[in-house]
Amino acid sequence: MPLPNRWLSSLLLRSSGHLVLFDCGEGTQIPWRTVGWGFRRLSTICLSHMHADHVAGLPGLLHAMANADRTDPVTIYGPPGTATVVHALRAIAPVLPFELTISEVESNAQFVMPGGAIGKVFNGDHRLPCNCYRLDFARGRRFLAEKAEEQQIPLDYWNQLQRGQDVTLDGRLIEGEALLGPPRKGLSIGFVTDTRPIDGLAAFLAGVDLLVCEGTYGDPADQQKAAERKHMTFGEAAELARAAGASALWLTHFSPAVSNPLEFRHNALRIFPNTTIGFSGLTATLSFADDEVPPQN
């Protein structure tokens, strides 16, 4: 439930000029206004499931987007049942200046988002149909400019070659492929909430750079409660991150009974050291691992 000083869990991601939102509980638009990213660039909303604390902020968000003059289409992904709920909530947001598509997706579904990221879905185990999400941001192969210079290829042709296309230059065939470096690791993130840590989930999340995962209960003594209510403890989330080989774990979606999640931090840290206890406004910039571009200040 939304508490004074603790907003409901959601995740906002910005990439290639587009925003992607994961979950939209009551009030989500309020802290968003302090981030400064605006509402107009939101192209995609990924909903984990149809419980009120994950979707009740949707009508207000749609109004905020309309007020921000969004006109490009918007897609909402969610588990089966999403269309019915979103249509119902639109009773108070009936007229929008953008096309809104609702796409009900399940395990093995893949979708391409504006900007090119690939979304993937894995069915969670909750009291309602529930989706876990993974987003992959591919990285292009490096263009071997030094080789192009060596071969005295004029700059006019570089753009084509950078895309891997071949070019004929004074009767000489230049193979784009030969001017590209080896494949490079992209970036990936996982968003997992309101599910048990079921079989196959770690494999689905294999190697993600950041896993944003629920940790409803901090105390291992609440393990039974977590199992009954289809949630996870901090320890279970940490086990999942370790099994997935994630680089970093952010815990979120704390039970209202967990008034200070930091108290239980050690229950995750001893299993997965790179764990951050989430808080309102937690932000990070992910960069390609072998990026040779010096960081900007």
Next chain:
Amino acid sequence: MPLPNRWLSSLLLRSSGHLVLFDCGEGTQIPWRTVGWGFRRLSTICLSHMHADHVAGLPGLLHAMANADRTDPVTIYGPPGTATVVHALRAIAPVLPFELTISEVESNAQFVMPGGAIGKVFNGDHRLPCNCYRLDFARGRRFLAEKAEEQQIPLDYWNQLQRGQDVTLDGRLIEGEALLGPPRKGLSIGFVTDTRPIDGLAAFLAGVDLLVCEGTYGDPADQQKAAERKHMTFGEAAELARAAGASALWLTHFSPAVSNPLEFRHNALRIFPNTTIGFSGLTATLSFADDEVPPQN
């Protein structure tokens, strides 16, 4: 729209152990949690109209009431169209431990709330059907205890007499009526938002002790905008309070463009001096005017 540091307008009223809520935009339950009045005693919700900023918090509130173990019935009053919207929003609050009645009301409707207050309705003028509300809290006539003592009426009979009932004592008829003082003024409040200040509204609000009224625009230069968008300026709200003979005016429902409503305070004060510019958490206790009971500390 809900802003960081400015919640959407709503009013929570407590009387005789019952709570009445006026309007429920996104996030309303969050500051409520800091008031300390709980959710379990909320018996009545009066909705002005079906725009999202006045009703989007309803599903979350219903969940909060369920979590607070409310089991007594709850009534939602609103203009025609309320039932359709509330039913739709219940897509994400389908199961409740209390009976929820939706009562669509219009001008001249009266309803009695748990605790005995009388609710009255006046059709506003907005872009959707819109209700203004008035609540009257009657005050019983004073029991003339000194007279009862003079007539040596045993205490056992006082309760009946206090309710104005007659009593026969050793063959002697004691008229309850004769032991009650003159009628006493009760308390009344008005809640008016998202409407133009139309004919008849001041009469409807005649003599209210507190008028909580929208003042969407502070600057009289926005008068035309107020008329077009079916809202009021501070000046118009102050004129309404003056015409109604209200004792006090609270302004609320400021346009997001009005970042500091206090700047425009003088536009209301010069017309209606007892004006307060609303803010999150503004609270007052209203007491019967001629109350002879010393105030409690």
